[in-house]
Amino acid sequence: MRTTGSPTAISKQALQRLPYYIRLLRELRENGTTVVAAPAIAARLGFNEVQVRKDLASMSDSRGKPKAGFIVEELINNMEETLGYHNSNDAVLVGAGSLGRALLGYGGFGECGINIVAAFDRDPALADHSLCGKTVFPIERLGEICTRMGIHIGIITVPAEAAQEVCDALVEAGVLAIWNFAPVRLNVPTDILVQNENMAASLALLSNHLRDKFQEERP
Amino acid sequence: MRTTGSPTAISKQALQRLPYYIRLLRELRENGTTVVAAPAIAARLGFNEVQVRKDLASMSDSRGKPKAGFIVEELINNMEETLGYHNSNDAVLVGAGSLGRALLGYGGFGECGINIVAAFDRDPALADHSLCGKTVFPIERLGEICTRMGIHIGIITVPAEAAQEVCDALVEAGVLAIWNFAPVRLNVPTDILVQNENMAASLALLSNHLRDKFQEERP
DNA sequence: TAGATTGTTAATCGATTAACAATC
DNA sequence: TAGATTGTTAATCGATTAACAATC
Numbered sequence: 001m002r003t004t005g006s007p008t009a010i011s012k013q014a015l016q017r018l019p020y021y022i023r024l025l026r027e028l029r030e031n032g033t034t035v036v037a038a039p040a041i042a043a044r045l046g047f048n049e050v051q052v053r054k055d056l057a058s059m060s061d062s063r064g065k066p067k068a069g070f071i072v073e074e075l076i077n078n079m080e081e082t083l084g085y086h087n088s089n090d091a092v093l094v095g096a097g098s099l100g101r102a103l104l105g106y107g108g109f110g111e112c113g114i115n116i117v118a119a120f121d122r123d124p125a126l127a128d129h130s131l132c133g134k135t136v137f138p139i140e141r142l143g144e145i146c147t148r149m150g151i152h153i154g155i156i157t158v159p160a161e162a163a164q165e166v167c168d169a170l171v172e173a174g175v176l177a178i179w180n181f182a183p184v185r186l187n188v189p190t191d192i193l194v195q196n197e198n199m200a201a202s203l204a205l206l207s208n209h210l211r212d213k214f215q216e217e218r219p
Numbered sequence: 220m221r222t223t224g225s226p227t228a229i230s231k232q233a234l235q236r237l238p239y240y241i242r243l244l245r246e247l248r249e250n251g252t253t254v255v256a257a258p259a260i261a262a263r264l265g266f267n268e269v270q271v272r273k274d275l276a277s278m279s280d281s282r283g284k285p286k287a288g289f290i291v292e293e294l295i296n297n298m299e300e301t302l303g304y305h306n307s308n309d310a311v312l313v314g315a316g317s318l319g320r321a322l323l324g325y326g327g328f329g330e331c332g333i334n335i336v337a338a339f340d341r342d343p344a345l346a347d348h349s350l351c352g353k354t355v356f357p358i359e360r361l362g363e364i365c366t367r368m369g370i371h372i373g374i375i376t377v378p379a380e381a382a383q384e385v386c387d388a389l390v391e392a393g394v395l396a397i398w399n400f401a402p403v404r405l406n407v408p409t410d411i412l413v414q415n416e417n418m419a420a421s422l423a424l425l426s427n428h429l430r431d432k433f434q435e436e437r438p
Numbered sequence: 439t440a441g442a443t444t445g446t447t448a449a450t451c452g453a454t455t456a457a458c459a460a461t462c
Numbered sequence: 463t464a465g466a467t468t469g470t471t472a473a474t475c476g477a478t479t480a481a482c483a484a485t486c
Contacts, residue, residue: 012477015420015423016423016424017420019402019417019419020402020403023379023402037442037443037444046406049443049479050445051477053445053446054477057446063444064444065485066444067441067442067444068442068444082427083427083430087430089425102321102322103321112422114425153429160242183238183242183327185265193424193425195424199331200242200327200331201235201237202414203238203328204234204235204331205235205412206372206396207302207304207308207332207333208229209396210303211301213395214303230452230453231452231453232452232453256466256467257467258467268455269456269469272467272469273469273470276470282468283467285462285466285467286461286462286466287462287466287467288467288468
């Protein structure tokens with residue numbers, strides 16, 4: 001349970017499950033369900049019952065009623081609060097290549113409490129044009145614009161070679177959290193969070209699974 | 220250490236580090252480095268030394284020489300073998316929206332041993348056209364084409380509501396490993412691997428980090 | 439009350455890190 | 463030899479799951 005003002009750290013794993021909870025709870029609210037029990041949530045999401053109870057306890061102030069469950073609306077509010085959803089989380093994206101453009105055009109981030117307000121690219125041909133409704137600025141203006149707009153989230157979608165340099169510039173400009181799509185590990189000060197969206201890692205798991213499958217067939 | 224023919228299961232975490240190792244080793248090879256020691260790798264990637272030694276032992280047959288290290292070329296070959304890199308890992312993508320198109324256009328998968336050979340979409344307007352050099356087929360032909368081409372990897376980039384249905388069709392068509400970008404948990408038979416590329420989860424970690432930062436400032 | 443559900447303490451599991459003998 | 467590095471066994475850490483008393 002989190003007491004107001006002194007937030008208990010929520011485990012990384014639990015935070016990663018949070019979007020699944022929020023999504024389900026919003027769906028329940030849509031359908032007019034006002035109360036839900038942990039075992040029901042666990043069944044729907046394929047999680048362990050105890051895990052759900054612990055997650056709810058750590059991510060929400062509201063307690064459940066034995067035999068009944070939790071109030072859906074309360075859980076949603078508490079979880080959104082945990083995400084800092086009610087703050088404006090403005091972000092900039094660096095690297096307007098194919099992946100960068102896809103993220104610019106993806107509408108689903110608002111739901112997660114993130115709003116991409118501008119993009120940057122090294123290529124002068126892209127500069128000052130608009131992509132998916134967001135202006136692309138030349139990379140040289142990164143520091144100035146981030147500082148002025150008070151941006152705290154940076155998204156890196158540049159090639160591996162340029163990633164560290166871009167990362168340094170973002171940190172310099174006051175960014176506190178970085179979502180890194182480049183397949184390299186970034187060096188940052190300890191108080192900056194880097195979240196690696198490691199596509200190659202996912203592919204490694206897929207590939208290895210297949211290799212094992214095929215090796216099973218002819219042992 | 221993995222003895223040929225009876226592959227020891229490599230931990231999920233280690234597999235996720237594998238792409239970082241391969242990337243670094245390939246870079247070393249480019250530069251003409253033929254031998255590398257575990258502590259050097261650890262320093263470059265920011266990993267723990269023991270972790271690197273254990274990872275190398277589990278992902279590669281080749282042993283290191285005390286005082287010297289490992290032969291770069293051998294490590295690369297063993298790791299590529301672990302990924303099943305030398306097999307052809309053909310994949311299909313379902314859902315040619317903005318994210319789907321980005322993945323179709325992304326050139327970096329070859330390096331990871333994956334090759335997207337076709338795409339599918341529900342929208343008839345897209346059908347039988349070509350996007351980024353890959354033909355988009357109507358979703359109805361998914362089963363037929365996957366079976367005929369012997370596809371074992373499916374990439375799901377459809378909206379959440381359609382994901383389970385698409386997943387079922389892929390499994391039915393013989394797919395063994397699924398890369399799921401939809402923000403829902405999929406139900407599959409136990410021998411099918413689902414790897415969730417959970418963007419919302421990453422964003423949850425970023426958002427929560429920022430919330431904690433801001434709460435620190437005014438306690 | 440009886441039975442379902444909660445919240446928490448204890449046990450288990452997997453991964454990481456520390457310690458150390460063996461090797462070149 | 464001396465010193466760096468390997469490979470492995472033991473200790474630690476964090477997360478998951480099991481067990482159970484408290485509650486409605």
